[in-house]
Amino acid sequence: MTQSTAFLDFQATKMLHTAQGRELLDISFRLDQGRILAIYGPSGAGKTTLLRILAGLTEAGSGHIRVGDDTWLDTTRHIHLPTRRRAIGFVFQDFALFPNLTVRQQLEYASPEKHDSSIIAELLALMELEALQHHRPALLSGGQQQRVALARAIARRPSLLLLDEPLSALDEEMRNKLQEYILKIQQRFHLTTILVSHYLPEILRLADTAIILKKGRIVSEGTPASLFAGQTPPQKNNSSFKTTGTILRIEPSANAFIVSVRCADTIIDLTLSAAEATALNLNQTVSVIFNAINPKIIP
Amino acid sequence: MNEHSTIDWQPLWLSLKLASVTMLILLLVGIPLAYWLAYSRRRWKVAIEAVIGLPMVLPPSVLGFYLLLAFSPAGAFGAFLSRYLDVRLVFTFPGLVAASLIYSLPFMVNPLLAGFRELPADLKEASRTLGKSDITTLFSILLPNIRASLITGSVLSFAHTIGEFGVVMMIGGSIPGQTKVASVAIYDEVLSTNYPLANRYAIILLGFSFCILLLVNIINHYYNKHKALP
Numbered sequence: 001m002t003q004s005t006a007f008l009d010f011q012a013t014k015m016l017h018t019a020q021g022r023e024l025l026d027i028s029f030r031l032d033q034g035r036i037l038a039i040y041g042p043s044g045a046g047k048t049t050l051l052r053i054l055a056g057l058t059e060a061g062s063g064h065i066r067v068g069d070d071t072w073l074d075t076t077r078h079i080h081l082p083t084r085r086r087a088i089g090f091v092f093q094d095f096a097l098f099p100n101l102t103v104r105q106q107l108e109y110a111s112p113e114k115h116d117s118s119i120i121a122e123l124l125a126l127m128e129l130e131a132l133q134h135h136r137p138a139l140l141s142g143g144q145q146q147r148v149a150l151a152r153a154i155a156r157r158p159s160l161l162l163l164d165e166p167l168s169a170l171d172e173e174m175r176n177k178l179q180e181y182i183l184k185i186q187q188r189f190h191l192t193t194i195l196v197s198h199y200l201p202e203i204l205r206l207a208d209t210a211i212i213l214k215k216g217r218i219v220s221e222g223t224p225a226s227l228f229a230g231q232t233p234p235q236k237n238n239s240s241f242k243t244t245g246t247i248l249r250i251e252p253s254a255n256a257f258i259v260s261v262r263c264a265d266t267i268i269d270l271t272l273s274a275a276e277a278t279a280l281n282l283n284q285t286v287s288v289i290f291n292a293i294n295p296k297i298i299p
Numbered sequence: 300m301n302e303h304s305t306i307d308w309q310p311l312w313l314s315l316k317l318a319s320v321t322m323l324i325l326l327l328v329g330i331p332l333a334y335w336l337a338y339s340r341r342r343w344k345v346a347i348e349a350v351i352g353l354p355m356v357l358p359p360s361v362l363g364f365y366l367l368l369a370f371s372p373a374g375a376f377g378a379f380l381s382r383y384l385d386v387r388l389v390f391t392f393p394g395l396v397a398a399s400l401i402y403s404l405p406f407m408v409n410p411l412l413a414g415f416r417e418l419p420a421d422l423k424e425a426s427r428t429l430g431k432s433d434i435t436t437l438f439s440i441l442l443p444n445i446r447a448s449l450i451t452g453s454v455l456s457f458a459h460t461i462g463e464f465g466v467v468m469m470i471g472g473s474i475p476g477q478t479k480v481a482s483v484a485i486y487d488e489v490l491s492t493n494y495p496l497a498n499r500y501a502i503i504l505l506g507f508s509f510c511i512l513l514l515v516n517i518i519n520h521y522y523n524k525h526k527a528l529p
Binding site: 086099 | 425
C-alpha cells in the first residue's frame, strides 16, 4: 500500500449499530491497482459496511473515496456518486442472482456493451458455465450460482471487484475449487479486488495484503503471512483453547502452508508459515492452541 | 319463455367493460404506488397504506355517499370538473370508473406490495451495482419476479369491480346502457319481483366469481410449486 499513487484511496466514518451497542466505524486505507486486499475481523466489526460504503449502498457519515482519477465520494464537496455510476463488481454473500434470468441473460444484463458478446462467451468458458448458460439460478447448485455471481460481476467491466464473504455459503471442497476460479479471474483481468472473509486459508491463498478490523477500526495491516502466521504462541492466555492431534496433511498454499490435524473426530486446517510447517512431519502428534485469530501448533 | 325472463345482456356487458377499464387503470396506478410503499423510507407511508386499505373495511354505501358528495356539481370538486373540464361524474360511466378505482385500489395494491416485500432486498441492490437505473431494475428484474402478484392483483381488482353494488348505486343509479351494471340489474329485477330473471343474472355472476377464484388459486399453486427464488 503505497502512499502517493494508490489506485484506491478510501477514508470514511459511519456510526454502526451492533449488538454490543453503537460503534464508530473510522477507516482509511489505500490500495494499488491489481492487488487483492482481504478484510478480516469478527462479525460486527464493520467489514460488510465498509464494502457497502465503497459501493454506495450505505451512506458514509463523512469521508472520501477516490478510484483512479474519479471521485466517488467526498462529503466536504457534497459528492456522492450513486451506486449505478460506480464501476464496481459486487458479489453478494447469498449471490443475489435474478430468478427470472438465465445464466447467459444475467451476464448480458450486466454487460455495458450489449452487442459485444465476446466477453460473455469468454466468461462462460473461463468459469465453465457454457453447459449451464440457458439454465435459471433455481436449477443450479451453490457452487454454480457462485460462479455465475462472479462472472456477472466481471461482465459489468468493473474497475473494482468487491467480494462479500463470497465462499461462506459453500462447503470445504467447493471453497477450494472456487478459490481457483477467483485466481483465474485475477490472472485474466488484473482487477483491484477487496475480499471480506473470516476464513484464513482463503485470505492466505488469495490476498496480497490484509487488514484486520475490530470494532470499526483497523487494528493491524500488512501481508497475510505476516499478520496470520509466524507469531509466537500465547503463553498464558485465558481466552485460548488447547487440544492434541496427529498431522494428516501438509500442503503448500500461495503464501504459506495448510496443515490438516486430526483432533478426536474432527479435522482442523491450520495455516502456517513455511518455517513452521517444515518443522512438522506427517503422523506426528502435536498440540493445537487456538486464540482469537491465531491458531498455533506445538510439536 | 315469456318476456319477463328474456335476459338483457347489456348490464353484463357494462359490468365487464367497467371491470376491464378499472383493472387496466389500476395496474398503471398500482405499480408505482406499491413500489413507493415497499421501498420508501418515509414514516407517514403507513398512513397512506391505511387510507388505501379503507375500502376493504368501509361499508360501500359510506364510501359511495362521500364520493357522491365529492363528485356532485354542487360540491367544490364536482363543480371544478364540470366547469373547467366539462366532466360530470354523477350518474355517468366515467363516474363509475372513478368510484371503482378507489373502491378496488387495495385489491390491486396489496398483492403487489406483498410481492415487492417478499423479493430479497439485494436483488434491487445487485441491479444497481450492475449500473442499472431504478426504472430498468423495476421492469427487467422486479416486475418479472412478482408475476404471480401482478396476475393476482389484476384478477382480484377485476372481480371486485364486477361485484360492487353499494358504491355503484350511490354514484351511478340504474341508467340502462350507462350505469346499470349486472349487480344493479339483479336488484331491479328483485324489486319488480321478476325472480327468474334475477336468478339468471345471479347464476352468471356466481359462476363467473367461482371461475375467477379458481383461476387465482391455480396461479398461486403453480407459482408456489415453481417458485424460482434462490
